[in-house]
Amino acid sequence: MxxxxxxxxxxxxxxxxxxxxxxxxxxxxxxxxxxxxxxxxxxxxxxxxTLGSQRMKDSAYSNAALDPSSLPSLMLLMFLIIGMVVFVSFNTASSEMRRRRLDRGRQGGDQSECRNGPTEKKPITKVKLQVAIYTSRFSAVIFLIFAYVMISTTNQSILVWRIYNANLAIIAPYTQSDQLLGIKSAFAKMRTEKEFLELYQVMKEISVKNNIELRQDVVW
CATH class of the missing domain: 1.20.5 (Single alpha-helices involved in coiled-coils or other helix-helix interfaces)
Structure with a gap:
């Protein structure tokens, strides 16, 4: 010890x-x-x-003016529902394809009796199954891309909203009340990235004049 x-x-x-x-x-x-x-x-x-769509980028700033802090929970619910539908459809088609492959190696006695029975349904063809599988895979890829775009947009909206509120609190002691109200009004009316950059420039000028530093952790 x-x-x-x-x-x-x-x-x-x-x-x-x-x-x-x-x-x-x-x-x-x-x-x-x-x-x-x-x-x-x-x-x-x-x-x-997004194929470089400026409208998609602008939507992030437009949503930021509406307090996007409640959006993540709604997005999570939506993604869960859509994701479950895509998964179930893909899993069903894949399971049916695997079952058919296993049936090929068996003797056709039981299958023949089942197919000739009175309640026999018309079997799904191999081509239809392959189409269903490829469609499910394509839907899964589209879903992932859509989820990424929506998550990125929402993340940017929340980040812009947080940065704005932090900077507003930073410059508040150095700003007259009417100018502060004008900044709040401009943010509430914001629709595009350009308008946010113009508003940020106004806040930046106030910070430079008073020798203070603003937050600028914006992804885009």
Whole structure:
């Protein structure tokens, strides 16, 4: 026990210093490379999936003016419902295709009796099953793209809303009441990314004049 305590006393400072150094280096790498990289990749994928639509980007800023904090729960419910429908349809078609493949290796006695029975339904052809499977796969891809676009848009709306409220609180002590009301009114009427950038510039001028720093963690 005394030997263990002695080793702990001698190596503990080195271990603590090593953990701190690794943490500082890791944090620096994350802030310098990983975090900006996520933003670039996210912006690129969003542009690809929306074909560079400025209207889709503007919708994020328009929603930000309406307090988007309640949107994630509604989106989650919608994605669960749509995702379950896509999964069930794909799973049903895949199960039927696997069952047919297994039936090919069996003797046709029982199948012949079933097909000739009075309650026999017309079997689904192989082509129809393949079409159903490919359609389900295509629907799953479309669903994932749609989910990514909607999540990215909502995330941007919430981020814009948070940044605006934080910056509004920052400049409030240095701004006259009528000018502050004008900024709030402009944000409430905001519809496009351009209008947000113009409003941010107004807030930026106030911050520069009073030597204060605004938050600017906007992804797009």
């Amino acid at each position: 005394e030997k263990f305590l002695g080793m702990f006393k001698t190596k503990a400072p080195i271990t603590i210093i090593g953990v701190i150094v690794i943490g500082v280096i890791g944090s620096a790498i994350y802030d310098a490379i990983v975090k900006p990289g996520f933003g670039v990749v996210s912006k690129f994928l969003f542009s690809v999936f």
